[in-house]
Amino acid sequence: MRRRLTIFGAAALAVAASVLMFVRPADAAVGLHISGTDIVEANGQPFIMRGVNHPHVWYPGETDSFADIKAAGANTVRVVLGSGQRWGPSTDVANVISLCKQNRMICVLEVHDTTGYGEEGAAASLDQAVDYWISQKAALVGQENYVVINIGNEPIGNIDAAQWTAATVAAIRKMRSNGFEHLLMVDAPNWGQDWQNVMRANAQTVLDADSNDNTVLSIHMYAVYNTAASIVSYLDHFEANGWPLVIGEFGWRFTSNEVDHETILAEAQARGLGYLAWSWSGNTDPILDMVLSFDPEQLTTWGERIVNGANGLRATAREATIFGGTVPTTPPATTPPATTPPPATTPPATTPPAGGGCTATYAIVGQWPGGFQGEVRVTAGSSAISGWTVTWTFANGQTVSQAWNASVTGSGSSVTARNVGYNGRLAAGAAATFGFLGSWQGTNGRPSPTCAAS
Incomplete structure (x- = not known):
């Protein structure tokens, strides 16, 4: 249940009247917003994120990746930014938003410096992340139709994960008190994986902290979610409680103890949940790269699965209506998408046979x-x-x-x-x-x- 303010006496009536003057009616939502458990656009059209993560702060010159990610079928790109505590600072937010809009994708912007706070000594706090967003406010205000602000990536590690609740509540309130109207996204603790169920237990408290009722929770699914049962159980709990959720990061089962990506994809599609795969390119361990060396002509096994596989981008992504309408991205059945050439380690392909075959x-x-x-x-x-x-x-x-x-x-x-x-x-x-x-x-x-x- 939402918090209620109890006010006594005649003065309360005056205060209440003034409050009513400033409360935004539910039908006058600004840009992307929450309706029930769904993300919807300003016109009420549901929007389901289908996209990938792009490590922009570490590779700021790889701006062609925005067009490449769109060409792969994505309707959303989650962009890694730095607040200056560990990386960056990213001062090109306006250009990043422009690249998203040029390529007709919703832009999820995240501060990565908060990763593992409390366990990672160099990590920034969520409060410091909010200070970064305030410093970039001029580039963000007016972009509510196109931008989701992911306040801080994986903001608490495994040490004292319980601090996540108060820190997240404070961050949301500080964003709103500084005039941000955007859809806010908040990541779980435990390096995003919530294996201690802190976000699951305190989700309502965090959602109640948003005076705009416009926050979506984000779970990152890696090795903690290596069985179908663990994935279904976690998602069931949020669905049963009516809490909005996206899968903000996930990897794939490249070994038997890694994340069950097939279940994630199938469950996300069945439940209408957004997902953002990690990541386009540039990992120090390239097993999680979707393309090698930022080259869209070098699609990996992981990339092939996300781009062209069942419940993948081409099969399920729909462009936001703010860009002109919901456009199916699934190729016609008679013309499947051609996959890309193999990585450099693959022997050159032989010449195709002259006839069939x-x-x-x-x-x-x-x-x-x-x-x-x-x-x-x-x-x-x-x-x-x-x-x-x-x-x-x-x-x-x-x-x-x-x-x-x-x-x-x-x-x-x-x-x-x-x-x-x-x-x-x-x-x-x-x-x-x-x-x-x-x-x-x-x-x-x-x-x-x-x-x-x-």
């Missing part, structure tokens, strides 16, 4: 003791195909444990991979990729796959 190339895109990540690129010949089957034989005892974007089976050293429903039909010269996790001992030689089209 297909070719396949095999690459190892990541390797560690006892395990590896493989990727296979399937390319149609000079005629369209309606399906494909790739086979190969391991020479060194390797095995496949998990696969994406293909149905993979094995018998001894022989492996067979068949297309799934959304990537079998390829136009002439078009390509699809699938990835997998495998095990190896001693030697991890590359087999030579063959491809048969149907």
Whole structure:
């Protein structure tokens, strides 16, 4: 229940009257705002975030990425900024907003310096993050239709996570008292993952702190959420309580103990929750890069999954109506999107056959003791195909444990991979990729796959 102010005496009537003069009616919302559990635009049209994170503060010259992210199908980009305590300061906020608007994407702006406060000694407080937003107010006011302010990234670590509630309440109130009308986003503690359920237990207190009733909660899902049950249970609790939520960051299951990204994508789509995958490029550990070296022509297995996979960007993203209407981004069934060339570690693709049929190339895109990540690129010949089957034989005892974007089976050293429903039909010269996790001992030689089209 929302806080109520009890006032006594005749003076109370005067105060109440003055308050009423300044309360914004619910039907006069400014820009993006919360309606129930949904994010809606000023015109009341629901908006579901489908996008990625972009590490702008560390790579401020990679401004072409905004257009590349849009071309991948995103309707939202979460932009990493710095307040100056650890990174930045980012003083190009106006330009960042302009790039978002030019590329017809909603802009979620976040201060990254707060990451792990209380456990990370160099981290900024949420109060310092609010001071940064106040310093950038001139660039933000008037952009409420286009901008969501994510006050601070993962603002509390694992030490004294309970401090999150008071710090977040104070930050929201300070933003509002300084005149910000934007939709606010607040990240969970425990480095964003809320494994101690502090945000879950105190969500209503935080939402009640917003005099504009215009805050959305954000959960970051990594290894804490490595089972479907853990994901569904967490999301169920927020849905049952009517609390607005987005999945502000998440990764993928590149090993068996990592996040169950397939469940996240499916549940987000089924529940109408926004999601923002981490991240476009530039990670020191490139396993979480969607493209390599900011090159959209080097889409990784993770990038392929988010861009072209089931419940991914192209299949589910809808452009905000502020840009001219809801525009489906799913390609026509007869013309699937061509996937990008393989990473530099992939052997050059062979020349497609002159007639129908297909070719396949095999690459190892990541390797560690006892395990590896493989990727296979399937390319149609000079005629369209309606399906494909790739086979190969391991020479060194390797095995496949998990696969994406293909149905993979094995018998001894022989492996067979068949297309799934959304990537079998390829136009002439078009390509699809699938990835997998495998095990190896001693030697991890590359087999030579063959491809048969149907």
